[in-house]
Amino acid sequence: MELIWQGALKALELLFTFDAEVWAITWLSIKISGSATLISLFLGIPLGIVLALSHFPGRSFVAAMVNTGMGLPPVVVGLFVSIFLWRSGPLGLLDLIYSPTAMVIAQVIIALPIVAGLTMAAFQSLDPKLSLQLLGIGASRAQLIWLLCKEARLPLLAAVMAGFGGVISEVGASMMVGGNIRGQTRVLTTATVLETGKGNFDVAMALSLILLALTFAVNFFLTRIQQREQLRWPRLS
Amino acid sequence: MAKTLLTLRDIVVLYGERVALSLGSLEIKTGNILAIIGPNGAGKSTLLRVMGLIQRPTEGQVLLHGTDAFTGNTLLLRRRIATVFQEPLLLNATVYQNAALGLKLRGMSAAEIERRLAPWLEKLGIAHLASRSARTLSGGEAQRTSLARALALEPDLLLLDEPWAALDPASREEFLLDFARIVKETRLTTVFVTHDREEAFALGEQVAVLMGGLLLHCGRREEVFFQPNCDASAEIVGMSNRLPGTIQALDEAITSVEVSGQILCVASHLLAGKKVIVCIRPEQLSLQHGNSCASPYNQLKGRIINIMPGIGTYQTILDCGVFRLIASMERKGFIEGGYSEGDEIIVTVSPTSIHLIPA
Numbered sequence: 001m002e003l004i005w006q007g008a009l010k011a012l013e014l015l016f017t018f019d020a021e022v023w024a025i026t027w028l029s030i031k032i033s034g035s036a037t038l039i040s041l042f043l044g045i046p047l048g049i050v051l052a053l054s055h056f057p058g059r060s061f062v063a064a065m066v067n068t069g070m071g072l073p074p075v076v077v078g079l080f081v082s083i084f085l086w087r088s089g090p091l092g093l094l095d096l097i098y099s100p101t102a103m104v105i106a107q108v109i110i111a112l113p114i115v116a117g118l119t120m121a122a123f124q125s126l127d128p129k130l131s132l133q134l135l136g137i138g139a140s141r142a143q144l145i146w147l148l149c150k151e152a153r154l155p156l157l158a159a160v161m162a163g164f165g166g167v168i169s170e171v172g173a174s175m176m177v178g179g180n181i182r183g184q185t186r187v188l189t190t191a192t193v194l195e196t197g198k199g200n201f202d203v204a205m206a207l208s209l210i211l212l213a214l215t216f217a218v219n220f221f222l223t224r225i226q227q228r229e230q231l232r233w234p235r236l237s
Numbered sequence: 238m239a240k241t242l243l244t245l246r247d248i249v250v251l252y253g254e255r256v257a258l259s260l261g262s263l264e265i266k267t268g269n270i271l272a273i274i275g276p277n278g279a280g281k282s283t284l285l286r287v288m289g290l291i292q293r294p295t296e297g298q299v300l301l302h303g304t305d306a307f308t309g310n311t312l313l314l315r316r317r318i319a320t321v322f323q324e325p326l327l328l329n330a331t332v333y334q335n336a337a338l339g340l341k342l343r344g345m346s347a348a349e350i351e352r353r354l355a356p357w358l359e360k361l362g363i364a365h366l367a368s369r370s371a372r373t374l375s376g377g378e379a380q381r382t383s384l385a386r387a388l389a390l391e392p393d394l395l396l397l398d399e400p401w402a403a404l405d406p407a408s409r410e411e412f413l414l415d416f417a418r419i420v421k422e423t424r425l426t427t428v429f430v431t432h433d434r435e436e437a438f439a440l441g442e443q444v445a446v447l448m449g450g451l452l453l454h455c456g457r458r459e460e461v462f463f464q465p466n467c468d469a470s471a472e473i474v475g476m477s478n479r480l481p482g483t484i485q486a487l488d489e490a491i492t493s494v495e496v497s498g499q500i501l502c503v504a505s506h507l508l509a510g511k512k513v514i515v516c517i518r519p520e521q522l523s524l525q526h527g528n529s530c531a532s533p534y535n536q537l538k539g540r541i542i543n544i545m546p547g548i549g550t551y552q553t554i555l556d557c558g559v560f561r562l563i564a565s566m567e568r569k570g571f572i573e574g575g576y577s578e579g580d581e582i583i584v585t586v587s588p589t590s591i592h593l594i595p596a
Binding site for chain 2: 127129130132133134135136137138139140143147150151
């Protein structure tokens with residue numbers, strides 16, 4: 001108990017004295033996971049829409065791949081991204097291993113199937129006849145997609161939350177492709193692992209609390225938007 | 238003479254190997270109201286989607302105002318048509334936002350949308366619901382919103398895919414009355430799909446009969462309902478009594494037709510020896526007790542073997558020896574006649590009420 005109490009006090013001290021290194025790590029985490037989430041949304045939402053609305057040979061196979069990817073272990077992603085970006089690997093010339101860019105790439109690979117899979121499910125949960133009705137009152141193809149996105153906005157927000165949650169909390173891939181280099185690729189999760197390994201539970205707890213607060217803040221913001229739109233269910237007796 | 242608004246030429250729609258629709262030619266004139274009837278799977282909804290330029294046919298041409306819709310600017314032409322479907326799927330927004338959607342998609346200003354939409358919300362009795370969430374509406378209210386959304390577009394052609402089918406009887410009657418009034422007032426060119434013969438006859442000036450993707454008959458409603466062109470079309474329009482017969486002789490305007498040993502007189506000009514299908518609508522048959530009646534033509538002896546009471550009409554199945562007939566009588570007349578199962582009766586039908594289809 002003493003250990004936990006000391007750890008909590010140290011965490012608060014680090015937080016409220018605005019420790020430069022802690023805030024640098026936090027900012028890097030936001031930049032890397034935020035970028036990865038945005039790229040995943042940019043690629044994953046169109047992919048999910050295509051898989052939900054179109055018919056092409058191999059669609060089921062791609063959909064199965066996406067669904068499988070939703071449960072992709074970060075260490076497996078880390079391993080393959082490392083192999084590709086390794087100095088002697090196929091993309092070694094790009095010199096990206098142990099860089100924030102490599103971490104973004106790995107996190108995009110983790111978040112993309114989550115966003116695409118949940119987008120596909122969100123669109124498939126819409127009544128297919130809705131598209132006909134919108135076309136029937138003169139919607140263009142682009143307007144149709146936009147209106148369907150608006151109609152599926154609640155599950156799409158869930159896709160955003162799941163994508164961000166998946167990358168901000170992962171440690172395996174970031175450790176493997178980023179290398180946890182101080183001041184360069186150290187993020188909240190990798191730093192927590194390192195400090196725990198060194199027995200610095202107070203610092204590890206501070207980092208964990210920031211990670212939790214960050215995740216909570218993003219999800220609270222998105223949940224507020226999501227729940228504001230939700231119809232109230234009748235009270236059940 | 239009214240101009241042709243929509244022309245369908247050699248339309249074929251395939252779903253895989255299955256032919257969902259195969260039409261030779263169909264024209265819709267400006268101001269016409271066309272009812273499409275047919276059994277489930279006849280291709281009615283597919284036809285409506287092709288007409289609405291929502292679905293591209295596998296083969297054939299759709300011309301709107303003489304312009305080939307699928308080779309030119311399809312969106313521009315599609316925006317001159319409005320389609321209302323059976324299920325009024327509305328977006329998660331207010332009634333007003335839903336009803337205004339079509340106008341908004343056309344980039345209209347809020348003031349213009351208000352000017353065009355407000356009268357329709359009033360006429361359809363949903364103005365007081367404008368700020369309500371569409372998700373809280375009853376089926377009838379949602380369908381009225383859907384209709385307001387289409388009518389506010391002031392389309393050249395209104396397409397309706399059984400929009401009243403899922404409504405309860407009271408809402409349906411109210412909706413149909415409003416719809417009939419609006420169509421009459423606006424003279425809007427309308428095509429609607431229905432399963433209900435009464436609705437098709439009451440609302441459609443023209444009627445098209447569809448079965449198995451084929452257009453069996455298209456013409457004025459009296460022609461389609463009383464002079465169908467084939468056995469299948471006769472069945473769909475409610476000619477319940479269809480009997481095989483042979484023309485015996487032609488005497489001026491009256492033709493004698495032999496049906497299972499009985500002779501029927503028909504006002505027709507078909508040649509002797511020709512095989513025909515004798516078609517009689519159930520409501521064209523008259524029943525009488527006793528051994529004689531006033532009519533000099535077509536007196537058949539029969540026995541009532543089944544009575545199906547209805548609110549407006551009573552249906553009876555009559556055993557006339559070698560064939561059976563279905564007769565339909567007004568409730569009041571039926572009750573006053575005191576008919577019951579097992580009664581021996583005389584069935585009469587006027588020669589002008591029998592229609593012959595070459596077999």
